[in-house]
Amino acid sequence: MSILIAIAGAILAIAALVALWRVIRGPSIVDRVIASDVLLTTLILVVGTEMVANGHTRTIPLMVVLAATAILGTVSVARFVTRPEGTDTATTAASAKPDSTGKELS
Amino acid sequence: MFDLEPWSSILDIAAGVLVIGGALLSLAAAVGLVRFPDALSRLHAATKPQILGLILVVIALALSVRNWAVLLLLTPVVVLQMLTAPISAHMVGRAGYRTGDFDPDTLVTDELAADVAGAGRSDLPGAAEPSARREGERPSADPSGETPATP
Numbered sequence: 001m002s003i004l005i006a007i008a009g010a011i012l013a014i015a016a017l018v019a020l021w022r023v024i025r026g027p028s029i030v031d032r033v034i035a036s037d038v039l040l041t042t043l044i045l046v047v048g049t050e051m052v053a054n055g056h057t058r059t060i061p062l063m064v065v066l067a068a069t070a071i072l073g074t075v076s077v078a079r080f081v082t083r084p085e086g087t088d089t090a091t092t093a094a095s096a097k098p099d100s101t102g103k104e105l106s
Numbered sequence: 107m108f109d110l111e112p113w114s115s116i117l118d119i120a121a122g123v124l125v126i127g128g129a130l131l132s133l134a135a136a137v138g139l140v141r142f143p144d145a146l147s148r149l150h151a152a153t154k155p156q157i158l159g160l161i162l163v164v165i166a167l168a169l170s171v172r173n174w175a176v177l178l179l180l181t182p183v184v185v186l187q188m189l190t191a192p193i194s195a196h197m198v199g200r201a202g203y204r205t206g207d208f209d210p211d212t213l214v215t216d217e218l219a220a221d222v223a224g225a226g227r228s229d230l231p232g233a234a235e236p237s238a239r240r241e242g243e244r245p246s247a248d249p250s251g252e253t254p255a256t257p
Contacts, residue, residue, distance in 0.1 A: 001115075004122025011129035018136035022148075030145040030202045037194065038139060038152045042132045044183075045155065048163035049125050052170045060176070063183045067160070071190035078197035081205060 005053040012049060016042045033077045040070050110172055117169045124166035131159035144209055145202035149195060156191045160184060 019042060022035035044066050047059050110117065131154050138151020164180045202208060203218065210216070 001118045001122050004119070004126055008122070008125040008129040011126070011133050015129070015132040015136040018133075018140055022136075022139040028145060028205060028207050030198060030205060030207050031139075031148060033198055033201075034145065034148050034152045035139050037198075038132070038135045038155070041135070041152075041156050041159065044187075045128050045132055045159055045163050048160075048167050049129070052121055052125055052163075052167050055170065057167075057171055057173075057176050057179070060179045060183070064179075064186065067183045067187040068190070070187070071194045074194040075197045078194070078201040081201040 002053070005049065008049055009046075009053070012042055012046050016046070029077065029081055033074055037070065037074055040066065044070075114172075117172065121166040121170040124162045124169070128155065128159040128162035128166070131155040131162070135159075144212075145205075145207040146199060147208075147212075149199055149202060153191065153195050156195075157184075157188060160187050 016039060019035050019039040023032050023039060026032040026035055044063055047063050047066070051057060051059055135152050135155045138154075139148050142148045142151055161184055164184055168177050168180055
C-alpha cells in the first residue's frame with residue numbers, strides 16, 4: 001500500500017516538474033495557460049493522494065475550492081488573449097506570433 | 107451499514123492502484139505537454155487528467171476512508187470539475203485558434219474556417235485557409251484570398 005502511494009507520489013512529482021518546465025519554456029501564452037492548468041490538476045491529485053496516504057480527510061475542502069476556482073485564471077487569460085476587435089487584438093496576436101515561430105528555433 | 111473489515115486490505119490495494127492510475131494520467135498529460143508540437147494538441151493532452159484522473163483519485167480516497175459522509179463531501183469536487191473543465195478548455199481552444207498557434211496541415215477538418223471567412227474576418231488565421239489547404243476543390247469565387255496567413 002505505502003509502496004503504491006510512494007510510486008504515485010513520484011509519478012506526480014515528475015508530472016508537476018514537467019508541467020512547470022512547459023510553463024517556463026512555453027512559447028506562447030496559450031501554452032503557459034494549458035501547462036499551468038495541468039500543474040493545478042496535478043496539485044489537486046497530490047492533495048487527494050496525500051489524504052489517501054495519511055488516512056485523513058482534512059483537506060477535502062481544499063480540493064473543492066481548487067476544483068471550483070481552477071477555471072478563473074484560465075478563462076481570464078483566454079479572454080485577454082482573444083480580445084474582440086476594436087481593442088488591441090492586433091498587438092496581442094502580433095506579440096504571440098514571434099513566440100510561436102521561435103518555438104522551432106529553440 | 108456494511109461490514110467492510112475483512113475487505114480492508116483489498117480496498118487499500120485497490121485505492122493504491124487507482125491513485126497510481128490517476129498519477130499516470132497526470133504524467134501522460136505532462137509528457138503530452140512536452141512532446142506535442144502546438145497549443146491545440148497540448149490542450150488535447152492536458153484535459154485527460156482533469157476529469158478521469160480526478161475521478162480515479164476521488165474513488166481511491168473514498169475506498170481508503172470508507173465513510174459515507176466523506177463520499178458526500180467528495181462528490182462536489184468531481185461535479186465542479188466536470189462543470190468547469192469544458193468551459194476552460196473551450197476558452198483556451200478558442201484562444202489557441204485565434205492566435206494561430208497550430209499547424210493547419212495537421213487538421214482533419216476545420217469547420218470554423220468557413221464561418222470565419224463568411225463573417226469577413228480576414229485577420230483571423232482560419233480566414234485564408236480553405237483556399238490554401240484544399241487545392242483540389244478550390245471554389246473559384248472565394249472571397250477570402252487577400253491575406254495568405256498560412257506559411
